[in-house]
Amino acid sequence: MSGPNSSYDPVQVTPLGEEQVFAMRDAALAAIAAAADLDELKRVRTEHAGDRSPLGLANREIGALPPQARKEAGLRVGQARGAVNQALAARSEELEAEAEDRMLAEETVDVTLPWDRMPRGARHPITMMSDRIADIFVAMGWEVAEGPLVEAEWLNFDALNLGADHPARTMQDTFWTEPAENHVVLRTHTSPVQARTMLTREPPIYVVCPGRVFRTDEYDATHSPMFHQVEGLVVDEGITMAHLKGSLDHFAQAVFGEGITTRFRPSYFPFTEPSAEVDLVCFVCRGTGEVPAPDADGGTGQSVTCRTCRGEGWIEWGGCGVVNPSVLVACGVDPDRYTGFAFGMGIDRTLMFRHGVEDLRSFFEGDVRFSRAFGTEI
C-alpha cells in the first residue's frame, strides 16, 4: 500500500469515474475467477490488486482529486478494492483446498500392505498357564511357594510318608543322580515343596507351587520325562475335605469356566489320607459325553461321542487328599492342632484339555509357531 499522496503529478492523474472504477473492479474479479491455480492467482493479485494495478494507481490518485471529489471517489475505489480483496481471499481458500485435496489423493496408499517387519514374540503357554493359576490362588489370599528341581530324596519321598520300602515308590519312575549314596533325585512331583513350606513357615499355610517335574517316562504324545504340575497345600485349624473340594471347584471354574465342577474318587497317595483322584466335568461336552456330530447339514441333531473325555463326561485332572498326619509330624506341624489338604494337577494336561493340544510334545519342541499362537497372556 502506498502512503497518502501528498505531492502528485497531475499528468498521471486519471479520471476516477464510476464507469472506470467499475471496469477495473470487474476486470479484476474476472481475472480472479479465471485463475486456475495458486500461482496464477498470485499473478492476478499483483496485476489487479498490487500497488501498480489500475485500482492501486486509482487509490493513489484519490489524494490528487479536488477535495470535494475525494470523498465520493475514495468510497468508490475503496469499495472496489474491498470486493477484489475479498474475491482474492475466497479464491485463494478455494484453490488451497483444491490443492490439498489433490495432494491427499496423490498420497493415497494401499493400507492392506503387510506389516510383518518384526516377527512377533511370545511367552510359553505353560509359563502363562502357571502364572494364571498362581493369580487365581493369589486372589484367594494364597501365596506362591517354590523349590528346587534337583531335590533331596528325603524331601521327595521319606518326608511324604514314602519310605524306602514303600511299593508306591515304584509308581513314580524316578531319575536318580550319581552317586546313589548322595540321595539326590530329580523331583518326581511338586510335593516336596509341601514339606519345604511346612518346614520353613508357620501355619496357617495357604500356598500353591507351579513347577517342573521329572519321571523316567518315554517321550510320546501323552508322556514326557519332563512335565509341569501345580501343587496346592493348606494347613490350618479345622481344615476338611470340604475345603479341598471348594478350592478345586473354584480353581476348575476359574480355569475352565462357569459350571465346570470336580468329582472325587477314592485313590491312594502315601502323603494324603483320605486320598482322591480329581475328575473334572469335561468342558467340551460339559459332562454329557456327547457332542453334536460335525455334520455338513448341521441341524440333524445327531451327536457323537466326545473325543476329549471319550464319552465319560469327566476327565482325570489330578490327585488330592487330606495331608497324612505322618507328613505333618515329619515336617514339625502339630497334627493334633492342625489339619491340611494338598492337591497336584498337571499344568500341561490342563492346557491340553483347555486348548485341545493333541500332542504333549508340542510343548517341548520349541516350534515358534506353537507358542506364537498363544501370544503373551493365556
Next chain:
Amino acid sequence: MKAPVSWIKEYVDLPADVTTDELAHRLTALGLKLEAIERAGGDITGPLVVGRVLTMEPEPQKNGKTINWCTVDVGSANGTGEPQGIVCGAHNFAPGDLVVVVLPGGVLPGGFEISERKTYGHVSAGMICSARELGLGDDHAGIIVLPAGAGQPGDDAFDVLGLREEVIEFEINPDRAYALSLRGVAREAALAYDAPYVDPAARVTPEPNDQGYPVIIDDPTGCPVFVARTVSGFDPSAPTPDWMARRLQQAGMRPISLGVDVTNYVMLELGHPIHGYDADRLAGPIRVRRATEGERLTTLDGARRVLSAEDLVVTDDSGPIGLGGVMGGETTEMSEATTRILVEVASWDPVSMFRTGKRHKLTSEAGKRNERGVDPTIPEAAADRVVELLVAHGGATADPGVTKVGEAPATPAIQIAADLPARVTGMPIEPATVISCLEAIGCNVDGEEHLVVVPPPWRRDLTDPFDLVEEVARIVGYDQVPSVVPVAPAGRGLTQGQLLRRRVGRTLAGDGFVEVLTFPFVGSEAFDALGLDAGDPRRTALRLANPLSAEAPLMTTTLLPGLLETVARNLGRGTTDLALFEIATVTLPNVGVAAPILPVDRRPTDGEWDDLQKALPDQPLHLALALAGDRELSGWWGPGRAATWSDAVAGVRDVAAALGVTVDVRAAHQAPWHPGRCAEITVTDGMGAQRALGYAGELHPRVCKAFGVPARTAVAEIDLSALLDLAVEVVPAPSLSSYPVAKEDVALVVDESVPAETLARTLREGAGELCESVRLFDVYTGEQIGAGRKSLAFALRFRAPDRTLTEAETAAARNAAVALAAERHGAEQRT
C-alpha cells in the same frame, strides 16, 4: 486286576438288573478304578450254534486249494432240523466232531454278515468258525473243534465258548491288595449294593497234623506262616478244564498245565500266592531261611540269580529251591512227569518281598501281592482249595498229612474318635454311621465315642485312624463331600522375585523373542560341540544314574545346547528368522556331600535341615537368547536387517533395563562365542565389586556348524538369579527440568581398540552435572582418519534444573568432556 463278571457273581448275589457298566462305576466310586470293560464276542450276533459234522467230501479246486463240502447237524437251529450244507476250507476235523457254526443271518466281528451263497459249485448255508473269526484269538490254522461233551447240535454256542462274558479291568491302588482277588472284588461289590456275600476263603479245612511234609522256619519274621499239603497219583496229562483255562485267560494269565493253572486260579480267587513243587524232586525237609550272600538259584524264568543275605529262600537238602514269595526255582518245577505235588501257601514279610523284587528286578503276580500284604489267616483254606481242584480235575488223591508252621499275627487294634471322620471330611457323619461303615468292611468295632477298631486280616493296609476315615468316607460317598472355599488370611501376593521373572518374560516377548522350554538332559558331546575347554567348569555336570538316553546322561549346566537344537528344529521346519529365549534353572553340582535320609517321626533339627540344603547342587535361574536369520524382515518397506551379535547384547540390556539394573559390557573371549564378537555382561554389586553375569554375542562359526544352525547365529546366556537380586525394588521418581535443552555434537577420533562404551563414559564424566545424556550416533572408519583408527560421533544434551544454560556454559561443559577424552584416550576432535 481283571475280574470276569460271572466270577464276581459267584460270591455276591447282585440285584438282577445291575449292568456291568453300572457295577464298574459303583466300584470305581468305592476306589477300584475302572480301566476297561472287555466283552468277548460282544460284536457277534447269532445264530451261532454247536454243530456235529456228518459228512465231509474233499473237493480239489482249479486254484490248487482243496475245500470240504460238509453236511452238519445243527439240530433244529436252522428251523428245519435237516443237515446244513456248508463249504469249509479247513482240514483239522473229521466227521463226528463238534464244531461252531454261524448260520445265515449271523454277524461276525468286523460287521461280517453271513448269508447263503454260491461258492465252489455249492450253496453254502453258513460257516464253520475258527477262533480268529470269532475274535477269540489268533488261531486261524483251523476251525474250532469242541471237546466231545461240550454240547448238543443246535445248542447256543455263546455259552459253550464263554462268549458274552464281560471282564472288568480295574486299576488297583497299592493299599488295596485285597482287591487283587475275586474274593476282594466281590466283597467290594457286596459293599456297593449291600448284597449277600459268600467268602470263598471260608471253608472247613483238615486240622494240621504231624504226618505232613516236614517244614522248618528259621526266620519267623520273614515267614510267619507256612502251610504245606501234598497230593499223589496226579495225572500230569490231565487237561485244564475249559472254564478254568478261560477264566485264567480272561484274568490275563496264560494257561500252562493243570498243576500250574490250579495254583494260579486259586491265587486269583483268594488273593493268596501259592507255589506248587514236584514233590518227587524235593530232597529232605523244607527249610525257610535268609540266603547266604552269593548263594545261587535259577528261578522259573530261567534266570540265574546271585542271592543277597536279605533274600528269603525256600531250601531243601539240595540248597535254595525258591525265592520265597517271589518265584520258585527250576530244580523242583512241576513238569509233564509230575505225579506228586507239594502245595506251599506261605505268608511273607511284605518289606522283604519288595526289596527282593527290586533287587532282582523281578515282578511276578505272586510278588505283587506278597509285597502289598496278603491275608495271613487263609493259607490253610487256599491250600485246601488247591488240593480240592487237583483231586477233582487231575485224578489225584489228597494225602492225609497237613503241615502248618507258625500262626498268623494278630491284627493290631486302632483307636479312633467317632467324630474324626466328620472332622476330617467335613461331612456330617454320625458315630453310628462310622461304626456301621467299619463293620461293613469287616472291622470289629468296640465303643461309642472312642472306638477300638480291629481291622479284618485281609486289610493289613489299615493301620491308623486316618485310614479308617478314608474307609468311612468312601462308603458314605466322596460325592457327598460339600464344597466350601476356605478363607485364607490376607496374603502378600507374589514375591518381588516372582513378579520380576514375569517382567523378564514379558519384556523379551515384547522385543519379539519367543519363549521355549527344553529338556535339561545333555551329553558331554554337547559340551564338545560348544567348544568348551577340558577345564571349563560347565563340563562339571550332575550325572543321572538312569538317564532315558545314554547320549544325554547329564543335567545341563548351560541352556545353550537345548536352545540351539531348538533353532535347528525350527529351521528344519522352515522357520528361518528366529529370536528365542528360555528361562530355566541349570544344575551346578557342588562337592559330593550326601543328602541325609532324616528321621520322619519328628521335625529335622536346624543342623539337619542345613545339611540337607548343602547337599543339593546350586540351581541358579539362567536366561538364554538365540537369534538367527533376520531380526527385521525385508519387505515392501525396504531391505531387512539380519540379526547380529548386537541383538543378543541388546536383548540382555533390555532385560537389565526392565529390572532397573545398569549393566556394563566389555569385550571377552569365551566359548562358544566368536572371539572377536563376544561381550561380557557385568554388573556392579552392592559392595562395588564387578561381577560377570554372562556373555552375549555371535556364535563361533565352528559351533554353528556343530549344531547345524546358520552362520552368524547370535546367543546370550546370563545368570538371571544374580540379575534379579540386583533389581531395583522401588524406582525413585526423576526430577525433570523444564528449561530448554542445549545440544552439542562431537566427533572424536580414537584408536580402534578404545571401546565406545568407555569413551561415552569419559565424555559423560568430563561434561559434568549439566550433561543430561550422551548418545553415540555414528561410527566411521576410513582413509580420511587413517588405518587403525575410528571416529565416533556423539550427541550430547545439556540442561540445568534451575535456569536456561548460556552458550558459554554449554560450550565449557562440552570442551571439558572433549578434553577429558583427549587426556584419557588420546581422542582428537574431528572437524
